[in-house]
Amino acid sequence: MSNKEIYIIVAVDSKNGIGKDNAMPWHFKKETQYFKEITTTVKDPSKKNMVIMGKNTWYSLPEKYRPLKDRKNVVLTRDDSLKIEGVEVYKSLGYAIASAGDDIETIFIIGGATLFKESLTHPNLTGLYITFIENSYECDTYFPEIPAKFSNKQLIKEEEENGIKFKFMLYK
Numbered sequence: 001m002s003n004k005e006i007y008i009i010v011a012v013d014s015k016n017g018i019g020k021d022n023a024m025p026w027h028f029k030k031e032t033q034y035f036k037e038i039t040t041t042v043k044d045p046s047k048k049n050m051v052i053m054g055k056n057t058w059y060s061l062p063e064k065y066r067p068l069k070d071r072k073n074v075v076l077t078r079d080d081s082l083k084i085e086g087v088e089v090y091k092s093l094g095y096a097i098a099s100a101g102d103d104i105e106t107i108f109i110i111g112g113a114t115l116f117k118e119s120l121t122h123p124n125l126t127g128l129y130i131t132f133i134e135n136s137y138e139c140d141t142y143f144p145e146i147p148a149k150f151s152n153k154q155l156i157k158e159e160e161e162n163g164i165k166f167k168f169m170l171y172k
C-alpha cells in the first residue's frame with residue numbers, strides 16, 4: 001500500500017454540479033491555472049505527481065492537453081482492451097495507487113463523479129482541494145456528499161473572474 005498523500009481535486013458549482021455532456025460546464029482561466037499549479041508542484045524536483053482519472057474524464061480533456069504535462073497520467077477502466085499512448089491504464093483505484101513508486105510525490109484524483117464517489121471512501125484519502133464556484137450551471141454530473149471526517153476546512157484564496165466569485169478550499 002502506498003504511503004503517499006492522496007488528494008481529490010475538484011471544482012463544484014453552488015449545487016455540487018461538476019459536469020455536463022462529458023465536459024466542464026464552465027471555463028475559468030484562474031481555475032484551470034490553479035488546477036495545473038496544485039497538481040504539478042512538487043517539493044522534491046526529482047519527483048512528479050500522479051493524476052488518476054476515470055476513462056470519461058480522460059476523453060473529456062481536449063486532445064492537445066492530454067496527457068496532462070509534467071504529471072504521471074493514470075486512467076482507470078475495466079475495459080482490458082483500452083490502450084492509451086503515454087498513459088498507464090489500470091482496472092482499479094487500488095492498483096493505480098499501488099503503482100506509485102519512489103518517483104511519485106503526491107497522488108491527485110482528478111475525477112469524474114464515478115471515481116470521486118469511490119475515492120471518498122478510500123481509507124488513505126488525505127483530503128480534498130475543492131473550488132466552490134458561486135454560481136449554478138446546467139449539469140448532469142454531481143459531486144457526492146463530503147464525509148464529515150474532513151472537518152478541517154482551510155480557505156486557500158478567493159478569486160473572481162467574469163463577475164463570478166470562487167473560493168479555493170482545502171478540506172482535511
Ligand SMILES: NC(=O)c1ccc[n+]([C@@H]2O[C@H](COP(=O)([O-])OP(=O)(O)OC[C@H]3O[C@@H](n4cnc5c(N)ncnc54)[C@H](OP(=O)(O)O)[C@@H]3O)[C@@H](O)[C@H]2O)c1
Pocket residue numbers: 009010011012017018019020021022023024025053054055056057058060076077078079090091092093110111112113114115116118141
Ligand atoms: N468539475 C470538476 O472538477 C471535474 C473533474 C473531472 C471531471 N469532471 C466531469 O465529470 C464528468 C465525467 O464523470 P463520470 O462519472 O462520467 O466519469 P469518470 O469517473 O471520469 O469515468 C467513469 C469510467 O471510468 C472507469 N472507472 C472509474 N472508476 C473506476 C475504478 N475504480 N476502476 C475501474 N474503472 C473505473 C469506468 O470505465 P469503464 O466503463 O470503461 O470500465 C467508468 O465507466 C465529465 O462531465 C467531466 O467534465 C468534472
